[in-house]
Amino acid sequence: MKKILIPTDFSACAKSAEKYAMYLAKKMDAELVFLHIINTPIDWSKLTKEQENFFPETQSAIAEAKANLKELIKDAEELGISARKILVYNDGNKKIHKFVEDEHIDMIVMGSHGTYGFREHMLGSNTYGVLRRSSVPVVVIKENNKKMNLNTLVFATNFKEETGESFKAVEKMAESLGVKLKVLFVNTPTYFMETNDILSIGKEFLKEFGTYNHEIHIIDAFKEERGIIQFAEKIKADGVAVITFGKSDLMQYFSPSITENLIAMADFPVFSILKTKK
Known part of the structure; x- marks a missing residue:
């Protein structure tokens, strides 16, 4: 990974993301690309210098x-x-994805307050919109983030074959970051499985899609998010990686993803990898 995009609005929340992105860039010897979008009242690129003077507030913002x-x-x-x-x-927001392609971006680092409200969730904030559509890993940083080291990353998975290609991307990302992956299966009452079955399925999954040897960790919890957070806190992990299933903003309102719930509930960095196909 050689190029990191940081969309920023210069808020306190964005500053946490900027700081973390600098840490990652130093760790990976990557280039940083800071992106800021200004919503102007008119197509600014078509104005002359004289015409720009009619919009002093916009001039000041620029x-x-x-x-x-x-x-x-x-x-x-x-x-x-x-x-x-x-x-x-x-x-x-959609413009961000154009820059990912045009600039050959390998990773996006964004800030988030991590809170839900009807309007924010229904319409989708910039961060959540990017999560649902990004073709590259997205790292979401909360304003109160205190994790400025990245040595251990929990990867939560259900070992389903359809996530295999995304797991390869997670391994590749972990290799670039030089971090240890802790592979985690959260066993919930809704989809309860016996330990031996989980280990059997997990080993087959890792054999087919993994490159390295990984120990399979299992935790019992009522909800996937609670299990992930509890395990991450127990081993003092520096962040969590999850596979995100892209959905429309409307669908996300009725069925929030585990990734978005994690962002809302946890304070540590969340690495999101969109489910990919072969």
């Missing part, structure tokens, strides 16, 4: 954004990290 981006690049370069900026006028 000047402030440029200054903030310049400061971020300075902070990164002082740490020995290569960095650059992208400032986009009058666009929205």
Whole structure:
């Protein structure tokens, strides 16, 4: 992984993501790309300098954004990290995916307050929108994140064959980050299985899709999210990786994903990998 995208609005929440992204970039020797989107009242690229003067508030917002981006690049370069900026006028969330493709991005790091409300959940915030559609791993950082090391990463899985290709992506990501993967199966009352059956299915899954030898960890919990958090806290993990199943914003409202629930419930970094196909 050689290029990390950080969409930012310069908020306290975004600053946590920026700081964590710098840590990851240093760890992986990757380049940082800071992206800021300004919603302008008119197509700014078509205005002359004189016409821009009719929108002083927008001018001020653009000047402030440029200054903030310049400061971020300075902070990164002082740490020995290569960095650059992208400032986009009058666009929205879907544009982020265009930059992922055009810029050959390998990972996205975003901040999130991790709270739900009817409006935010129904419409989808920038972070949740990216989670559901991103073709590359997305790392979500909470504003109060205290995990600034990444040595152990819990990977929660159900060992279903349809997630096999995504597991390969998780292993590849872990290799790039130089972290230890702890493979976890959460045994819930709804989908209860006996331990020997879990181990048997898990071993077959890892044999087919895994590259490295992984110990299979099992925890019993009422809900997948609770089990993941409890296990991560027990072993003092530095983050959690999960496979996210892309859904429309409407479907997510009626059936929130485990990934989104984890973001809402946990304080540690959450690494999301969209389920992929062969």
